[in-house]
Amino acid sequence: MHAAIARRLGISRTTVVKAVASTSPPVYVRRPSETSFVVVEPRVKALLAATPDMPATVLAERVGWTGSITWFRENVARLRPEQQRVDPADRLEWEAGDAAQCDLWFPPRKIPLEDAAACLLPVPDHRRTGARHRGFHACTAEGGGIAPGTSTPPITPSRRDVTMRQVCF
Incomplete structure (x- = not known):
């Protein structure tokens, strides 16, 4: 039977x-x-390390490629991402709240301290990306603070003023 199948x-x-x-x-x-x-x-x-954007046809000519240009392009497309340089001006994009920027802000006036001295105290300024207001982290003696969206902290000449120990960093 195997022989019959093989013949057929x-x-x-x-x-x-x-x-x-x-x-x-x-x-x-x-x-x-x-x-x-x-x-x-x-x-x-x-060649890609020196010039990452060089077209595949130019690369083929420079290396003396005589085969299929389609095959060459497929292989160059495989190698090109490895040879790409990092763009120094690449733009970072963040969703709202993914990142924050922290700066030190100095109020326009000196802040009176408990010992009657006054000095410029830095106020940390935190802004979340995509946020519409700043969150200043400074507190008064009564627990008040800077309202979101205001540009300067409330400064009054009373004992309620921000003291060195009460500035929240």
Whole structure:
């Protein structure tokens, strides 16, 4: 029976015997081998390192590529991201609240301290990205503070003024 099938299909009897004995269809597995691009790959990488935006056609000409330009372009597209330089002016984009900017703000007047001295005290200014107001972190003795959206802290000459210990950093 195997011989009849082999004759009808024009294949070897051994192939028929193996096919009948197997539990799955045959799978062709190609042995890995070097491609023609491997020879020029180091030169392509060097050119891309010097000029990352060089077109693939120019790269092919400079390395002496004589094969398929489509195959060459596919390989260059695979290598190009590795050779791209980081853009120093790349713009960072944040969603609201993902990041914050912290600065020190100095009020326009000196702040009286408990010992009757007055000095310029820094006030931390925190702004979340995408926020519409600043959050000043300064507190008065009564627990009051700077209202969101105001540009200067309330400064009064009374004992309620911000003291060094009460500035929240």
